[in-house]
Amino acid sequence: MNKIIFFAHLRDRVGEESVTKDAGGKTIAELKQLLSEEYALKLDSVMAALNEEFASDDEVIKDGDTVAFIPPVSGG
Numbered sequence: 001m002n003k004i005i006f007f008a009h010l011r012d013r014v015g016e017e018s019v020t021k022d023a024g025g026k027t028i029a030e031l032k033q034l035l036s037e038e039y040a041l042k043l044d045s046v047m048a049a050l051n052e053e054f055a056s057d058d059e060v061i062k063d064g065d066t067v068a069f070i071p072p073v074s075g076g
Contacts, residue, residue, distance in 0.1 A: 002061060004035070005068040010046070014039050024063035028055055031067060046071050 002023040006014050023031050028050070032043040048055045049068040061067060 003066045007070045010041060010069055010071055013041055023061045026061050028059050029057035
């Protein structure tokens with residue numbers, strides 16, 4: 001199983017700070033697609049971190065990994 005953490009407006013949309021999913025063997029892109037469908041999220045411009053290190057969409061998630069999704073930040 002994998003812990004999936006959401007930041008900022010993604011947390012509000014999901015309704016929880018984190019969820020647990022079986023994402024082992026999936027790529028970050030595949031997990032984004034799954035979460036987009038399940039929670040109606042727009043994740044194409046969102047950064048992903050795998051075990052606290054930024055990760056590309058083609059990285060493969062292993063069982064027990066923690067994945068975080070971080071939306072772009074803007075401000076002045």
